[in-house]
Amino acid sequence: MCGRYAATKDPATLAAEFDALDATEDHAPAVDYNVAPTKSVVAVVARHPRDDDGEPDPDRTVRSLRVMRWGLIPAWAKDMSVGARMINARSEKAATTPAFRTSVAKRRCLVPADGWYEWKRDGKAKQPFFMTGPDGHSLAMAGLWTVWRDPAKGDDAPPVVSVAVLTTEAIGQLGDIHDRMPKLLTPDRWASWLDPDADDVTELLETPPSLELVESLELRPVSTRVNNVRNNGPELLERDEEKADLTLFDER
Template sequence: MCGRYAATKDPATLAAEFDALDVLGGEGPDVDYNVAPTDPVVTVVQRHPRDDEGVVDSTRTERTLRVMRWGLVPAWSKDASGAARMINARSESAATKPAFKKSLAERRCIIPADGWYEWRREGKVKQPFYTSSADGHSLAMAGLWTTWRPDDDSPLLITCSVLTTAAVGLPAEIHDRMPLILPKSAWDQWLDPDVAEVSDLLAPPSEDLVAALEMRPVSTAVNSVRNNGPELLAPFDEPRELDLFDDAR
């Protein structure tokens, strides 16, 4: 699964990494070492542009950065209260789930992350681990997105989910699930709005891709969403007992 992650790169850096246009105009989220459900996050999307009249140009596409809220709210939802429970979508079943199948076919995105947190429980001990790319490049987490509004007079809410898959390699030592990380060679197909069939990209990451990851234990300070700073990424080798896992916002 993926319940927290770090996103500290500025939009200009992300635009360069993902060959995208930075159209955020400085309105992106702040540096965040502890991204939590329902937070605003930067994503990468590729769409057919529209002119000033709203007419779609089907002859070309543009890859841009877009801010979304983490926790998908399906278009048919009566309200947005369930968003925190929709931060992840299982890659094995997304194509058949009403909440995700349309987005998988038509609205896919990449959610850049410095790395993600996962917890391993042993008795009463719940130790967080941080997994990131060994070379410092952003991880391209496969994502789905959609739009929702409660009524015609309300602004659109754009939300997203991270696709997860069976954990392999080092991450499997901590949890049986992990984010679906896309290699650069898959970005074009994944983001192409004219491609509906992407089942070949939903398999767990390759051994080579996972071998390029590094994982380390970090402080249990990350357990609280109130903590947010670079110290959360520092190696920490002394697990402590926790009575509660603070996931409240």
């Protein structure tokens, strides 16, 4: 967890929802019902704007949408393949893990999602569920980002901005499907999490997601078509009526 999610809103909608500027330019990823690791995704960041000389303005902070590669590539990595193994960061250990600790202190973000997929074992099979909010608003997954340049190409290497989704112990009804869940942040915690000047976010890392938010989520059984990353379309989000009566507590 979290290894797959859906992101179908255009940048203009996300910018309004997260009170952010759209800085995706022409690089915004297309509507994606089956976002998988290493794909381009949209994240929300807050940074001090820089002047023409590259100096940051300490008195102003701008929240914006940026395009990133899902799977954090540490600055010290020899190649970008390591990112495929770093799509998630455990919130309990991120601050002390070499790959993530600098990002915890300096580069935090939000990853908007319509919802995410998780699989519950049902006998020998695994039944996919789509976890989504009740009101159509995006879920805000806490994330960490960083910038990597290919050392083989030297100082002229183009920057690759990548991101990992923070996870935490599943609470409430989500624990019936999987023991982990993305660290979901409610709007009242967005500013604190994104604050570029807050280098100690221990309390934010340790605070569990809102139980009220988790209990409001719809846990929707969906088709196993989502298992194949090549499948992508609105049908992936449709409720699987054959599994509509699936009992989450059934451990057949």
